[in-house]
Amino acid sequence: MSSDAGTEAAETRPEGESSDGLPARRCAYSILNDIMFKKKSLDEGYVRAEGFEELLARDRAFVRVLVSIVLKRAPEMDVALAKLLHEPLTELKPLQLINIFRLGIAQFAFLQTPAHASVNTTVELAESEGIAHHKSLVNAVMRRLTREGYDMMDPRDAGKFNTPDWLWQEWMKDYGVETALAICAANLGEAPTDFTVKSDSGTWAQKLEAMPLPSGSLRKLSGGFIPRLPGFEEGAWWVQNAAAALPAKLLGDVGGKTVIDLCAAPGGKTAQLASMGAQVTAVDRSSERVRRLAENMERLKLDVKTEIVDGSVWRPRELVDAVLVDAPCTATGTIRHQPDVLWLKQPQDQQKLAALQQRLMLNALNMLKPGGVMVYCTCSLQKAEGEHQAEWLLQQARKDGLPVQLSPISGSEMQGMAEMLTPQGELRCLPFHWQDKGGIDGFYAARFVRG
Numbered sequence: 310m311s312s313d314a315g316t317e318a319a320e321t322r323p324e325g326e327s328s329d330g331l332p333a334r335r336c337a338y339s340i341l342n343d344i345m346f347k348k349k350s351l352d353e354g355y356v357r358a359e360g361f362e363e364l365l366a367r368d369r370a371f372v373r374v375l376v377s378i379v380l381k382r383a384p385e386m387d388v389a390l391a392k393l394l395h396e397p398l399t400e401l402k403p404l405q406l407i408n409i410f411r412l413g414i415a416q417f418a419f420l421q422t423p424a425h426a427s428v429n430t431t432v433e434l435a436e437s438e439g440i441a442h443h444k445s446l447v448n449a450v451m452r453r454l455t456r457e458g459y460d461m462m463d464p465r466d467a468g469k470f471n472t473p474d475w476l477w478q479e480w481m482k483d484y485g486v487e488t489a490l491a492i493c494a495a496n497l498g499e500a501p502t503d504f505t506v507k508s509d510s511g512t513w514a515q516k517l518e519a520m521p522l523p524s525g526s527l528r529k530l531s532g533g534f535i536p537r538l539p540g541f542e543e544g545a546w547w548v549q550n551a552a553a554a555l556p557a558k559l560l561g562d563v564g565g566k567t568v569i570d571l572c573a574a575p576g577g578k579t580a581q582l583a584s585m586g587a588q589v590t591a592v593d594r595s596s597e598r599v600r601r602l603a604e605n606m607e608r609l610k611l612d613v614k615t616e617i618v619d620g621s622v623w624r625p626r627e628l629v630d631a632v633l634v635d636a637p638c639t640a641t642g643t644i645r646h647q648p649d650v651l652w653l654k655q656p657q658d659q660q661k662l663a664a665l666q667q668r669l670m671l672n673a674l675n676m677l678k679p680g681g682v683m684v685y686c687t688c689s690l691q692k693a694e695g696e697h698q699a700e701w702l703l704q705q706a707r708k709d710g711l712p713v714q715l716s717p718i719s720g721s722e723m724q725g726m727a728e729m730l731t732p733q734g735e736l737r738c739l740p741f742h743w744q745d746k747g748g749i750d751g752f753y754a755a756r757f758v759r760g
Contacts, residue, residue: 330368330371330430331430331433331434331437332360332364332368333364333368333369333371333372333375334372334375334412334430334434335359335360335434335437335438336358336359336360336361336364336372337371337372337375337376337379337412338405338408338409338412338434338438339354339357339358339359340354340355340357340358340361340372340376341354341376341379341380341408341411341412342405342408343357343358344380344649344652344653345383345408345652346404346405348652348653350649350653351376351380351647351648351649354376354649358372366534366537374420374499375412375415375416375420376648377499377646377648378415378419378420379408379411379412379415380648380649380651380652381471381496381497381644381648381651382415382419382467382471382497383411383471384470384471385462385467385470385471386410386411386414386415386418387407387411389414389454389459389460390407390410390411390414390450393450393453393454394450403440405438406435406440406443406447409431409434409435409438409440409447410431410447410450410451412431412434413427413428413430413431413434413447413451413454414454414459416430416431417451417454417455417459418459418461424455424456425455427451427455428448428451428452428455431447431451432444432447432448432451435447464494464497465490465491465493465494467494467497468490468492468493468494468495468496468497469489469490469493471493471497471651472493472496472651473651473654475655475656476641476651476654476691477489477493479659479690479691479693480492480493480690480691483690483691483692484739488739491739491741492690492739492740492741492751494741495645495739495740495741495744495748496644496645496648496740498645498740498748499645499646500550500643500645500646500747500748500750501528501529501530501747501748502528502529502530502533502535502548503522503526503527503528503529503548503549503550503551503554504517504519504526504527504528504529504546504547504548504549505525505526505527505546505547505549505554505577505580505581506527506540506545506546507544507545507546507584507609508584510525510527513527513540513545513546514527516539516540517529517538517539517540517546518531520746522551522743522746523724523725523726524551524554524555524558524725524726525554525558526549526551526554527546528551528746528747530747535548541608542608544608544609544610544611547576547577547580547605547609548577549577549580549581550643550646550749550750551743551749551750552642552688552738552749552750552751552752553577553578553688553750553752554577554578554581555736555738555752555754556578556633556635556684556686556736556752556754557578557581557582557585557633557684558581558722559684559718559722559736559754559756560582560631560633560682560684560756561682562585563582563585563586563587563630563631564585564586564587565586565587565588566587566588566629566630566631567587567588567590567627567629567630567631568582568587568588568589568590568629568630568631568632568633569589569590569592569625569629569631569632569633569673569676570582570589570590570591570592570632570633570635571592571620571632571633571634571635571636571669571673572592572593572620572634572635572636572637572669573591573592573593573599573602573615573635574591574593574595574598574599574601574602575598575601575602575605576591576601576602576605576606578633578635579591579602579606579611579613580605580606580609580611582633583606583611583612583613584609584611587631588614589613589614590613590614590615590616590625590629591613591614591615591616592615592616592618592620592623593615593616593617593620594617594618594619594620595617596617599615599617602615603615620634620669620672620673621665621668621669621672622668622672623672624672624675624676625676628676628677628678628681629676629677629678629681630677630678630681630682631677631681631682631683631684632673632674632676632677632681632682632683632684633683633684633686634666634669634670634673634683634684634685634686635686635687636662636665636666636669636670636685636686636687636694637662637665637666638662638666638687638688638689638694639654639658639659639662639689639691639694640654640688640689641654641688641689641690641691641751642687642688642689642690642738642740642750642751642752642753643688643750643751644740644751645740645748645750659689659691659693659694662694663693663694663698666685666687666694666698667698667701667702667705670683670685670698670702671702671705671709673685674702674706674711674713674757674759677759678759679759679760680758680759680760681758681759682716682756682757682758682759683756683757683758683759684754684755684756684757685698685699685702685754685755685757686736686752686753686754686755687752687753688750688751688752688753689751689753690739690740690751694753695735695737695753695755696731696733696735696737696753696755698755699715699733699735699755699757702757703715711759712759712760713757713758713759713760714757714758714760715733715734715735715755715756715757716734716756716757716758717733717734717735717756718730718734718735718736718754718756719734723736726742728742729742735753735754735755736752736753736754736755737752737753738750738751738752738753739751
């Protein structure tokens, strides 16, 4: 999975728009139930939530904020809630009632909604969802919560407490306790909106009211409704987290070269390569995702070829100069803006995806001309989907007699980003990097050259 955002909307609450808020809270409730009880993705939840697209921009933003807070903080919310209930949380009927309470806590404790409004809107939500027989319980619990207050945890303690144990164990094993705690704390924050521009970065920084980052991306801390921003219609830029914009640059000067982007949709890296002058073939096995990629390329006025095939077995007719393997992964580096990862990913997903990543890498090497370059990248924080895969590939290449070497990334290529380079010359972004600039997605990339 990639952390490219394509043209998805990143919304904040514009001035001058208002509503009574109940439709937004009903959408948030629906989305949370879909993720937590039906194992739907966050994107699926937005699509399935009745009335979400009809909400005003500020109310869509409110939904996103509410959902994000609950997904990131539900375990600690449940500790506070358990103290206020006589029966165990698992015996609530219906079980979805727990999300009514969580949304109420999110408003009162994390959005600083006044106490009376937090109580009233939570009771109102319960009534609107057909569970009015719990009105007295909801009212009593919320009144007690607002009266006694909510004890906020230290960010590092909160981060660890709200992180699934299997992920905590992986990160602690990979990085040690201190770094793992810093990762968990950073994941509680919200991700800013980053842009990759075709050209004239300085002008677009002014127009978008965004700050330039050392990597060349632009960052807008306040977000905004994407289609309304200047430059959207003319295809001057696209939304892409700064970390996700780095791997394509590691291929160097691709002007006039043949490049394959494996697992390409929604197309952020494809757009980068095409705007750099490469002859790009974007490969993805999902026809729907390729359709979306093609729509993005049309808006950006970029010409690319597409193939709807399995990138782990497909081969081009002729060998190419470079391959970007943007491999499917557990996407744990994107938790700040995709917190459903905390609820949907399991250890077995990592094992399954790691095997797929290996097949993609080996197949990619066989697409390259002698001297060709491959970049492997994932938006996972686990070394099992990053550094360990690079080690495996070099060992496997030796066994198979493939002349492949790691091509270390130099500090001169990563100006202002030295902390994101490993001693071996791999890219390893962690969510707390660039803390003073708003953080960055967790990301890994390694570059290989075929002899």
